[in-house]
Amino acid sequence: MEPESKQVATGRGSENMRDEPSRGISSLVEKVLAGDMRALARAISLIEDGAADVSHILRSTGATTTMAPIVGITGPSGAGKSSLVDALVAVYRRTGVTVGILAVDPTSPLTGGALLGDRVRMNRHSGDAGVFMRSMATRGALGGLAAAAYDVLILMTAAGFDRLIVETVGVGQDEVDVAGVADTTCVVVTPGAGDEVQAIKAGILEVGDIFVLNKSDLAGAEQAEAHLRAWVAGEQGEAWAPPVLRTVATSERGIGKLHTAIERHSSWLHSSGEAAAKRRALARLRLHSLLRDRLLRMARSGGFDRACEAELIEAIASGDLGVHGAVERIIADISTSKEQS
Numbered sequence: 001m002e003p004e005s006k007q008v009a010t011g012r013g014s015e016n017m018r019d020e021p022s023r024g025i026s027s028l029v030e031k032v033l034a035g036d037m038r039a040l041a042r043a044i045s046l047i048e049d050g051a052a053d054v055s056h057i058l059r060s061t062g063a064t065t066t067m068a069p070i071v072g073i074t075g076p077s078g079a080g081k082s083s084l085v086d087a088l089v090a091v092y093r094r095t096g097v098t099v100g101i102l103a104v105d106p107t108s109p110l111t112g113g114a115l116l117g118d119r120v121r122m123n124r125h126s127g128d129a130g131v132f133m134r135s136m137a138t139r140g141a142l143g144g145l146a147a148a149a150y151d152v153l154i155l156m157t158a159a160g161f162d163r164l165i166v167e168t169v170g171v172g173q174d175e176v177d178v179a180g181v182a183d184t185t186c187v188v189v190t191p192g193a194g195d196e197v198q199a200i201k202a203g204i205l206e207v208g209d210i211f212v213l214n215k216s217d218l219a220g221a222e223q224a225e226a227h228l229r230a231w232v233a234g235e236q237g238e239a240w241a242p243p244v245l246r247t248v249a250t251s252e253r254g255i256g257k258l259h260t261a262i263e264r265h266s267s268w269l270h271s272s273g274e275a276a277a278k279r280r281a282l283a284r285l286r287l288h289s290l291l292r293d294r295l296l297r298m299a300r301s302g303g304f305d306r307a308c309e310a311e312l313i314e315a316i317a318s319g320d321l322g323v324h325g326a327v328e329r330i331i332a333d334i335s336t337s338k339e340q341s
């Protein structure tokens with residue numbers, strides 16, 4: 001992984017969103033389109049920092065074509081997600097398919113890319129120009145992590161990668177959001193982790209297109225598979241019946257079947273019209289998260305700073321102020337500051 005570089009001169013925050021793209025960003029985007037990996041890394045840093053709407057600038061060049069298919073690999077910490085990605089990438093590479101990988105960790109907002117990078121086991125592909133790997137945490141992402149993740153994937157597509165893989169850690173709501181950017185979501189669980197399977201049941205089962213029982217070399221694999229199948233069957237009723245597959249990522253057992261299942265799901269998405277519906281749902285998610293983010297920024301510049309926030313929270317918690325009243329007050333302050341500007 002190359003070191004972070006923040007040399008590209010841009011304005012900060014929301015200003016760039018409205019302004020014409022600076023020449024620095026435009027030429028950076030051109031380099032990304034030409035497949036320059038250093039430029040790609042820099043552009044991703046800009047997205048992470050919320051410094052520019054890089055993906056929009058990219059689109060405005062008219063150069064982007066169809067998004068590369070996005071595979072989501074999601075599940076509890078240590079389930080073997082990175083090992084699966086590594087094995088899956090090997091399958092893609094054998095057929096000459098290039099792969100962009102994004103590892104997202106919604107559970108550790110304070111860790112930067114470097115720490116997160118340790119979680120990723122991609123050593124096998126480190127010298128391969130057909131594989132690009134990047135980690136991202138929540139830090140500073142404009143419009144939410146899912147939106148930022150999608151922007152990064154747009155860039156990877158522009159840089160020419162054929163397939164995209166997003167690895168997400170954790171079992172919380174954020175993870176479900178990030179999983180929402182994927183066309184095909186693989187939920188990874190392990191045997192002997194009955195509680196984990198239970199814990200992910202709530203949000204994750206609905207987003208799973210393929211269920212992977214990894215570490216099936218460990219004791220209890222059969223029982224875990226039976227549990228998983230029972231749960232997945234309970235969720236069915238749609239046209240796509242999510243398969244349950246057993247894998248051993250470390251010895252690549254079951255990876256061929258996983259690859260086939262992903263390709264099958266990808267074809268089904270297009271033949272069923274589900275692909276378009278997914279893209280619309282994603283557009284809504286990106287719109288909402290960015291709008292929330294921008295409104296919060298407007299409130300911040302309208303006087304709703306940290307001190308004001310603390311005061312309001314205190315007043316709401318002690319019952320002196322209603323939460324509706326507090327929001328009315330913040331909105332009134334936004335309007336006043338807009339009139340003044």
Ligand SMILES: Nc1nc2c(ncn2[C@@H]2O[C@H](COP(=O)(O)OP(=O)(O)OP(=O)(O)O)[C@@H](O)[C@H]2O)c(=O)[nH]1
Pocket residue numbers: 076077078079080081082083084119120121169170214215216217218247248249250251
């Ligand atoms: N026995 C066994 N071990 C595995 C298997 N797959 C992965 N492991 C091991 O499990 C550990 C965690 O694997 P990772 O691939 O890093 O798991 P992860 O889900 O990406 O972990 P985080 O990113 O930290 O959440 C490593 O020590 C792997 O070697 C498997 O199929 N069987």
Ligand SMILES: [Mg+2]
Pocket residue numbers: 081082083119120121167
């Ligand atoms: Mg990992």
